[in-house]
Amino acid sequence: MSTPDVRKVAGIDPSVPAPAHTSSPSPSSAAPLSGGGAPSATPDSQDVRPVDHLAAVQDRLAGWISDLTTLHDLTERLARTDSLDDALQELLRAGAGLVGAQRGMIVLEPTDGRGPDTTVGLGLGPADLGTIETIPRGAAAYGRILDGLPEGDLPDDGGGSPERTEVAHPDLRNEPDLDPRHREVAARLGYAASYAVPLATESGGRLGAAVWLYDEPTEPVDRQRHLVGLYTRYATEHLARLMELARARATAATLREELLPSRLPRVAGVRLAVRHRTGPQGGGDWYDALPLPEGALGLAVGSVTGSGPSAVAAMGRLRASLRAYAVMEGEDPVAVLSDLELLLRLTEPARSATALFAYCEPAGSCDDGDQEPGHDQGQRLGRSFVLAGAGHCPPLVVGEHRTEFVETTLSAPLGMLSCWEAPSVEFSVAPRETLLLYSDGLLHRTGEPIDRAFARLHGAAAGVPKSVRDDPDAVVEHVLRTMLPDGSDAADSPEDVVLLAARFD
Structure with a gap:
């Protein structure tokens, strides 16, 4: 029986890593040869191994379908938001669920300088956000993203060109090169790890950065990073539309008030x-x-x-x-x-x-x-x-x-x-x-x-x-x-x- 080719299955991206709950199938070992040179196959080796491999593929497909369903539900919820503040809060909640974090924040700072510049938090009050903002901008994950990461800091996407610009701090307490003020703020607010991603569109450039905080040292696995990347790619387009609407309303309100x-x-x-x-x-x-x-x-x-x-x-x-x-x-x-x-x-x-x-x-x-x-x-x-x-x-x-x-x-x-x-x-x-x-x-x-x-x-x-x-x-x-x-x-x-x-x- 030939091994199914996963790449030929419609709708499946072979570059997506396997779901966390799915283990890769064990590679099939060659059967020992008999004296006549023919494989000595038993009924168990002929029946069990292909069935086990097929079950693993089905499990993997079920994981992909589950992930796609989750993304569909989250993007639908985001699409129902009609104000910039509501969309930012929904993005924070959904992203925290995808990467397994407890708290987070979004710093909105469009590169075109037209605003609005704002910071919103999930599980963080105004005082907590103010404390995080005391970290030197160049040492904070969101600051490095907003100011543009140096090329040497960008992870390689595998093709030789830096594309992924997330910033992960899996263990803030023991990271040797961490800014002392960053470590002090993390200890005061009780988070031990962080994961930050840029919020950017192809046409409008960088809008801001999202940061999720963990109570214990950890970092998202590859599959979580992939899912949150897909979600934020859609979310930033939605944010860009709401931002333009908010700008238009603010301009009209300013004009009206001036008149x-x-x-x-x-x-x-x-x-x-x-x-x-x-x-x-x-x-x-x-x-x-x-x-x-x-x-x-x-x-x-x-x-x-x-x-x-x-x-x-x-x-x-x-x-x-x-x-x-x-x-x-x-x-x-x-x-x-x-x-x-x-x-x-x-x-x-x-x-x-x-x-x-x-x-x-x-x-x-x-x-x-x-x-x-x-x-x-x-x-x-x-x-x-x-x-x-x-x-x-x-x-x-x-x-x-x-x-x-x-x-x-x-x-x-x-x-x-x-x-x-x-x-x-x-x-x-x-x-x-x-x-x-x-x-x-x-x-x-x-x-x-x-x-x-x-x-x-x-x-x-x-x-x-x-x-x-x-x-x-x-x-x-x-x-x-x-x-x-x-x-x-x-x-x-x-x-x-x-x-x-x-x-x-």
């Missing part, structure tokens, strides 16, 4: 607070609060249709233009929005937007008829507002004796009519009352019909505890948490959320 006020202004007699939540693609909701001549104040919120970089750019242009128009003719909100309508039709003909602009007159300008009874002249002066809105939700006044929406005129959004102009409305806000301006994303994220969402907002504002009503920051926080409980304000919703509060003393 919005870096801080709210300080205006005498007024305290301001805001909450701004954006969807994963970045939307066009915006807000503004700007001091105007003679002690006046302008408050604005708006929303541009669409999402992504184009909507963010359009939002920035619209907000910047409104600021310019408000400085020139802020006391006439209708004129401000009319100018904004003309600009939108000329520069963004395929886009529409909603906007609301409220002009708050200087302190002490409220008429006597608007004053709240029961207060002396020095304490009862409120603030008068002139407001114009283009398709935007009405503001909400929250006070000790009332919680009500401001009655505004009906108007289409900007960009939907050949000429926009709607009458303005006037109202007043008494001392110790808060004016809430918001975007419609706050209503849409509730998932309820619009009338119920309005009722829910009214109830949330009316339910602000009296103990925190003097703090506009606490007011917006309470309203946001009541409207969107269980972290819904940070959910991956396409809707942006803006909530701006102005508390008048």
